[in-house]
Amino acid sequence: xxxxxxxxxxxxxxxxxxxxxxxxxxxxxxxxxxxxxxxxxxxxxxxxxxxxxxxxxxxxxxxxxxxxxxxxxxxxxxxxxxxxxxxxxxxxxxxxxxxxxxxxxxxxxxxxxxxxxxxxxxxxxxxxxxxxxxxxxxxxxxxxxxxxxxxxxxxxxxxxx
Amino acid sequence: xxxxxxxxxxxxxxxxxxxxxxxxxxxxxxxxxxxxxxxxxxxxxxxxxxxxxxxxxxxxxxxxxxxxxxxxxxxxxxxxxxxxxxxxxxxxxxxxxxxxxxxxxxxxxxxxxxxxxxxxxxxxxxxxxxxxxxxxxxxxxxxxxxxxxxxxxxxxxxxxxxxxxxxxxxxxxxxxxxxxxxxxxxxxxxxxxxxxxxxxxxxxxxxxxxxxxxxxxxxxxxxxxxxxxxxxxxxxxxxxxxxxxxxxxxxxxxxxxxxxxxxxxxxxxxxxxxxxxxxxxxxxxxxxxxxxxxxxxxxxxxxxxxxxxxxxxxxxxxxxxxxxxxxxxxxxxxxxxxxxxxxxxxxxxxxxxxxxxxxxxxxxxxxxxxxxxxxxxxxxxxxxxxxxxxxxxxxxxxxxxxxxxxxxxxxxxxxxxxxxxxxxxxxxxxxxxxxxxxxxxxxxxxxxxxxxxxxxxxxxxxxxxxxxxxxxxxxxxxxxxxxxxxxxxxxxxxxxxxxxxxxxxxxxxxxxxxxxxxxxxxxxxxxxxxxxxxxxxxxxxxxxxxxxxxxxxxxxxxxxxxxxxxxxxxxxxxxxxxxxxxxxxxxxxxxxxxxxxxxxxxxxxxxxxxxxxxxxxxxxxxxxxxxxxxxxxxxxxxxxxxxxxxxxxxxxxxxxxxxxxxxxxxxxxxxxxxxxxxxxxxxxxxxxxxxxxxxxxxxxxxxxxxxxxxxxxxxxxxxxxxxxxxxxxxxxxxxxxxxxxxxxxxxxxxxxxxxxxxxxxxxxxxxxxxxxxxxxxxxxxxxxxxxxxxxxxxxxxxxxxxxxxxxxxxxxxxx
Ligand code: SF4
Ligand code: SF4
Ligand code: SF4
Ligand code: FES
Ligand code: FES
Numbered sequence: 001x002x003x004x005x006x007x008x009x010x011x012x013x014x015x016x017x018x019x020x021x022x023x024x025x026x027x028x029x030x031x032x033x034x035x036x037x038x039x040x041x042x043x044x045x046x047x048x049x050x051x052x053x054x055x056x057x058x059x060x061x062x063x064x065x066x067x068x069x070x071x072x073x074x075x076x077x078x079x080x081x082x083x084x085x086x087x088x089x090x091x092x093x094x095x096x097x098x099x100x101x102x103x104x105x106x107x108x109x110x111x112x113x114x115x116x117x118x119x120x121x122x123x124x125x126x127x128x129x130x131x132x133x134x135x136x137x138x139x140x141x142x143x144x145x146x147x148x149x150x151x152x153x154x155x156x157x158x159x160x161x
Numbered sequence: 162x163x164x165x166x167x168x169x170x171x172x173x174x175x176x177x178x179x180x181x182x183x184x185x186x187x188x189x190x191x192x193x194x195x196x197x198x199x200x201x202x203x204x205x206x207x208x209x210x211x212x213x214x215x216x217x218x219x220x221x222x223x224x225x226x227x228x229x230x231x232x233x234x235x236x237x238x239x240x241x242x243x244x245x246x247x248x249x250x251x252x253x254x255x256x257x258x259x260x261x262x263x264x265x266x267x268x269x270x271x272x273x274x275x276x277x278x279x280x281x282x283x284x285x286x287x288x289x290x291x292x293x294x295x296x297x298x299x300x301x302x303x304x305x306x307x308x309x310x311x312x313x314x315x316x317x318x319x320x321x322x323x324x325x326x327x328x329x330x331x332x333x334x335x336x337x338x339x340x341x342x343x344x345x346x347x348x349x350x351x352x353x354x355x356x357x358x359x360x361x362x363x364x365x366x367x368x369x370x371x372x373x374x375x376x377x378x379x380x381x382x383x384x385x386x387x388x389x390x391x392x393x394x395x396x397x398x399x400x401x402x403x404x405x406x407x408x409x410x411x412x413x414x415x416x417x418x419x420x421x422x423x424x425x426x427x428x429x430x431x432x433x434x435x436x437x438x439x440x441x442x443x444x445x446x447x448x449x450x451x452x453x454x455x456x457x458x459x460x461x462x463x464x465x466x467x468x469x470x471x472x473x474x475x476x477x478x479x480x481x482x483x484x485x486x487x488x489x490x491x492x493x494x495x496x497x498x499x500x501x502x503x504x505x506x507x508x509x510x511x512x513x514x515x516x517x518x519x520x521x522x523x524x525x526x527x528x529x530x531x532x533x534x535x536x537x538x539x540x541x542x543x544x545x546x547x548x549x550x551x552x553x554x555x556x557x558x559x560x561x562x563x564x565x566x567x568x569x570x571x572x573x574x575x576x577x578x579x580x581x582x583x584x585x586x587x588x589x590x591x592x593x594x595x596x597x598x599x600x601x602x603x604x605x606x607x608x609x610x611x612x613x614x615x616x617x618x619x620x621x622x623x624x625x626x627x628x629x630x631x632x633x634x635x636x637x638x639x640x641x642x643x644x645x646x647x648x649x650x651x652x653x654x655x656x657x658x659x660x661x662x663x664x665x666x667x668x669x670x671x672x673x674x675x676x677x678x679x680x681x682x683x684x685x686x687x688x689x690x691x692x693x694x695x696x697x698x699x700x701x702x703x704x705x706x707x708x709x710x711x712x713x714x715x716x717x718x719x720x721x722x723x724x725x726x727x728x729x730x731x732x733x734x735x736x737x738x739x740x741x742x743x744x745x746x747x748x749x750x751x752x753x754x755x756x757x758x759x760x761x762x763x764x765x766x767x768x769x770x771x772x773x774x775x776x777x778x779x780x781x782x783x784x785x786x787x788x789x790x791x792x793x794x795x796x797x798x799x800x801x802x803x804x805x806x807x808x809x810x811x812x813x814x815x816x817x818x819x820x821x822x823x824x825x826x827x828x829x830x831x832x833x834x835x836x837x838x839x840x841x842x843x844x845x846x847x848x849x850x851x852x853x854x855x856x857x858x859x860x861x862x863x864x865x866x867x868x869x870x871x872x873x874x875x876x877x878x879x880x881x882x883x884x885x886x887x888x889x890x891x892x893x894x895x896x897x898x899x900x901x902x903x904x905x906x907x908x909x910x911x912x913x914x915x916x917x918x919x920x921x922x923x924x925x926x927x928x929x930x931x932x933x934x935x936x937x938x939x940x941x942x943x944x945x946x947x948x949x950x951x952x953x954x955x956x957x958x959x960x961x962x963x964x965x966x967x968x969x970x971x972x973x974x975x976x
Binding site for chain 1: 322323
């Protein structure tokens with residue numbers, strides 16, 4: 001839909017795709033590389049990918065939407081996940097999620113404008129014993145520490161800029 | 162080694178012999194056993210995903226999928242055993258657990274396969290935990306209502322969209338959230354959907370339905386009758402599903418047939434409230450409703466009076482290019498025998514007449530058909546033919562799917578360019594030169610072998626000399642194809658063992674381009690069924706043939722000149738199914754001419770701007786209300802029946818009645834001039850001449866050095882919304898700029914500092930018009946597009962029809 005040609009995205013994507021052109025089948029690898037480069041799968045990059053690999057865009061999107069690890073919107077540098085698996089449901093994850101939404105001022109699935117954080121839910125991370133579970137950047141964080149960790153991360157993040 | 166012996170098997174106790182490769186479901190169907198199926202759809206590839214078609218084979222422990230499993234000799238198949246029924250019931254009950262139970266009000270009720278199998282298998286709806294998916298509904302377009310909540314994920318729509326549509330559907334997401342959707346899960350109207358409706362036709366449930374059908378009748382109330390679409394020269398067959406005399410929906414008579422958006426959804430105008438039902442006669446300056454006899458008298462008397470006063474040469478007629486041969490025949494008889502005039506005109510003068518006439522004279526062989534395109538090994542597509550006549554597109558896809566190579570000559574980076582093996586980039590003014598360069602390359606590559614059959618034609622020497630002379634001029638396009646592209650194209654096209662078809666739209670390219678294209682076919686010895694001259698007008702070939710008595714009409718049809726130029730000034734005019742004021746270039750000139758007429762009769766479905774000026778307005782009928790025949794772009798006589806009665810009297814009867822008043826009582830008999838039309842049609846397709854090459858004329862190469870932007874009338878979508886009938890069938894909603902859009906490349910827009918939606922003033926050598934900018938990523942810099950018959954195209958391209966290109970200047974409109 002984008003009405004301008006995103007020359008830089010186009011060129012960047014094309015260079016990423018060079019090793020994948022002409023290779024049959026494994027365009028999932030190409031998707032991975034594009035996501036590596038941009039942090040997510042920008043629309044224009046997927047259009048270029050479809051053209052370059054001569055695949056229907058619908059098929060590219062079908063695969064991209066199939067895998068959880070592909071993102072079509074920019075993601076935060078820090079990922080906060082609230083587990084909503086069965087055990088966590090039982091132990092009140094909904095309340096945890098609500099609290100996180102208000103603490104972070106984000107809705108489930110959203111990324112903050114400065115791209116510091118993404119808040120999302122996940123289905124059972126395999127530590128049901130600790131339920132309800134919050135995972136921050138792949139680490140399970142005890143409930144009482146969550147807010148502190150987030151505060152630290154946002155400070156550290158500012159420091160980086 | 163491939164097995165070729167027939168295979169005999171037993172299905173439900175019946176012995177059947179089938180060809181090898183036949184699936185069990187096909188074998189069963191051949192003897193009338195209908196194995197339940199959802200994802201299987203004859204004509205589409207089987208995926209074996211729904212598992213409803215399972216059957217038992219004696220000796221095998223588990224059931225097999227009948228739509229995938231091939232018949233093998235001696236197998237004994239049971240399609241309806243208790244075990245099988247139980248397994249099928251399980252499948253259906255699972256589907257029902259996620260399916261809204263709205264059969265009471267569902268439009269698909271009666272044809273829905275889920276409903277049918279639920280009933281036949283006695284499935285209980287509440288056997289599983291009921292959990293509706295709650296997907297949002299896509300109802301943002303005028304034609305297709307997409308409610309994924311009714312979807313059973315059979316994938317038929319996905320397959321057919323890729324087979325013959327825009328290829329925008331696929332399964333998206335995963336697990337319980339899986340659904341059929343478009344990239345980024347956007348609504349169809351934002352996803353590049355063609356609205357061909359193919360997906361609707363094959364959907365077994367109410368997940369995809371025709372929006373216009375809603376609440377207007379369910380299958381058991383409908384009767385079905387076959388007719389022909391009248392929106393382009395492809396003449397596709399359409400099945401009308403009728404409730405009473407109203408068209409509720411359409412489909413194709415074939416198993417997996419194709420209709421474009423116009424043929425499938427372009428029918429609501431027939432029952433549009435603005436449709437004229439009674440004649441109008443001008444009284445004291447205003448048009449008032451009159452009864453038929455009065456209006457017919459007025460029409461006949463008015464025309465007779467003009468003839469009496471000024472002589473027969475003062476009367477003229479203009480006829481639309483979508484009317485049947487029979488109506489055209491009656492009309493020309495009325496004008497010629499009844500009024501004694503030869504002043505007959507059509508819009509073809511600026512819509513491909515020259516090219517059609519050339520093809521008629523120069524291509525000695527039979528024309529290619531759509532099936533020839535589907536079966537070709539090499540396709541050479543020039544310009545926007547596949548948009549002007551959309552039925553070409555699925556045939557091109559079909560050919561590509563079986564390994565054909567596509568050479569596309571054009572400037573648009575759209576689906577043809579993307580699907581092409583070779584894209585010979587050419588700005589609109591350079592297409593002819595590119596084809597000549599292709600011819601020269603073919604000859605060069607052939608030097609040693611000397612195999613090209615074209616070399617043997619008597620006029621080859623002339624041709625080659627002229628070609629060489631022409632080619633001393635460079636390709637007038639710095640960004641044109643380079644040597645390696647030309648060689649690649651010639652490697653495909655020059656392979657004489659491959660069946661090739663050259664495709665272009667007669668009303669979309671210049672004469673020079675058309676004959677250069679025919680030359681390529683001839684050079685490579687493709688003298689039969691190798692040229693497909695598509696055309697936007699439904700019955701262009703028929704009108705030309707009938708008006709010209711089989712010969713190309715010498716004078717008729719050249720932009721109004723026979724009518725209004727020269728000494729014989731036309732003072733009485735009869736316009737049938739045409740609207741010069743809105744559909745012809747130079748509308749101001751036409752308005753002026755019409756103002757000077759003594760008498761004007763207009764026969765149309767609507768009170769068009771032209772009709773509003775008339776002295777007598779007669780309500781016209783549609784071809785589906787008459788029955789008759791067209792001559793298709795492939796040169797075939799295509800007959801169709803009347804499917805509904807006309808609103809009012811109908812064109813044939815109106816012409817017969819006026820004929821009777823003018824003293825030709827037998828016009829009605831001539832209304833069935835079957836034999837004569839057949840004779841004319843056969844004349845039209847196979848002229849008796851030898852293949853000959855056409856010396857390129859150097860003059861075509863003179864391209865002025867006009868830096869800047871050239872404007873061209875180009876169909877970049879499947880629906881020309883400026884058509885009065887399509888507009889009244891919902892198509893106006895699809896066009897954001899209402900016919901006044903001008904498409905620019907992002908580069909040009911940026912250079913001019915213009916963004917999407919800005920109003921600009923465009924200045925062409927013919928005229929000036931304001932238009933709104935649409936930025937189109939498919940465009941090469943230096944080219945701007947307008948839809949071929951949009952008002953802005955008629956204004957700016959004016960004298961240079963059909964294509965231009967004309968150089969334009971753009972400036973931002975000041976308000
Ligand atoms: S209408 Fe045609 S192009 Fe659009 S989704 Fe359906 S099959 Fe595809
Ligand atoms: S929308 Fe219709 S055709 Fe498409 S997968 Fe769903 S049920 Fe099948
Ligand atoms: S391709 Fe032409 S004839 Fe066929 S449905 Fe479309 S407009 Fe009608
Ligand atoms: S349910 Fe939350 S960790 Fe398993
Ligand atoms: S019809 Fe055979 S698996 Fe669906």
